[in-house]
Amino acid sequence: MKFSFFLLFVFYAVPWLQAQEEKKIEILNANTIEYNKHIANGAQRLLGDVRFMHNQVVMYCDSAYYYPENDSLHAFGHIHISQGDTLHLYGEFLRYDGNSSLAQVRKNVKLIDRETTLTTDNMDYDIRNKVGYYFKGGKIINGENKLKSEQGYYYSTMKIFHFKGKVFCTNARDTILSDTLQYNTVSRVAYFFGPSHIYTQGSYLYCEDGWYNTAKDLSRFSKNAFLRSKSRTLSGDTLYYDGGKGKGKALRHVMIRDSVQKVILKGHFGYYLRDTEYSFITDSALMIQYSEKDSLYLHADTIISTLDSAGKKMLKAYHHVCFYRNDLQGRCDSAVYTERDSTLRLFRIPVLWSDVHQLTGEYIELLMKNGQMYEARLYNFPMIISEEDSLKYNQVKGKQMIGYFRNNQLYKILVKGNGQTLYYPEDKGEVIGLNKTDCSDLLIHIDSSKITRIDFLTRPEATLFPLNQLPEERFLKGFVWYKQWRPLSLYDIFIPRNLNAKKEEKE
Structure with a gap:
């Protein structure tokens, strides 16, 4: 019963008390007050230095009609409504209803509230709730x-x-x-x-x-948000941007696109510096170098885009690097691409696959032109291997190698220093034996993925073993076949592989 009484009090007594607090419009001043039922029904006409007050709000005007019966007024000329110490509302015409506390101000309307000034021609202002509305x-x-x-x-x-x-x-x-x-x-x-x-x-x-803090130049954006600066566009589910420092941060479904370099970076966390053109992306990081013919997809734990000392673009990929293109695939621990010389450098157990060929070395450089590789430089006893069958492998080894590509196909290999080859020559499409050659420098010609000729640039030592007399030693020292680690599609580059583990190495 006590609770029910309380509810009744809330719903009935409180509104009644509020109604009692509402006051009628008071006339504070007028030089002249006239009453004539022929002027306006039940109206009082006030002229000269007119002032009203309602619920602590003072209203000024040149003249007005006041309607006591419905507690309303119409005011004309030099309208001024003063609420508290800060808010002032001006205009040329006022229609005010004391019951609803609604002031309708028209023509040359100006609202001033401390450091804020609003100008319009039509404003409705709710004095009780202190809410103004303009609509034209x-x-x-x-x-x-x-x-x-x-x-x-x-x-x-x-x-x-x-x-x-x-x-x-x-x-x-x-x-x-x-x-x-x-x-x-x-x-x-x-x-x-x-x-x-x-x-x-x-x-x-x-x-x-x-939101955007215009005073501090700080912002947070979401829902189809993106930031474009120069040739770069940063997008993501949520963007944070410090305009003063030129710093941007993106979360979830992040993408950084460079329209000049034709490079797209993707991931779930990104960071961007406007002035230095530095970009950092991680969490499923992906780089796409797109072209009309084909696109290169590269995945790593972290990808960074920045400028070198000459102001040229540089891309760095760190840890578990894997890339895929229809005609070229590769893995390594880290990679760096420099715009200055259009070269992609691969570090720590780099492996390349081109058609049937596997290329390895301690360090590899891929030279590009118009998005196409034309030269691969392999350092520190590299090897190039291709598989004839599960027991036969063509192998080339040296101190340094240069692979030459035409239309992304390997067609020539230059071996510099400590050259060695093991390959299976063919006659009319049939393997006839195993050719073992030691020659310091040599040039290997390839057509349709087959070795067609070897030019010995220094005095060679060569032996051709017939198939029925193949030696037990059929693999060059350091032979490793990484076939199981080769990405066969775009999606394979996201599958982690440890090139140090489970190596098929034969000596």
């Missing part, structure tokens, strides 16, 4: 920020504007265009609730949700 276009000045929109609400207590319809915000640094925007006049933070465009310091940002 308005302009706001708040510090260095200038805003305008077709419609807007102003919540005086919270110092917040809510804009709708072709919202523009400009200052010395930024231009913002939005469909729906909320703006705090104290913190000067803009909140976005629809398609929004921000142009700032040479960068362009787009989002459909987020």
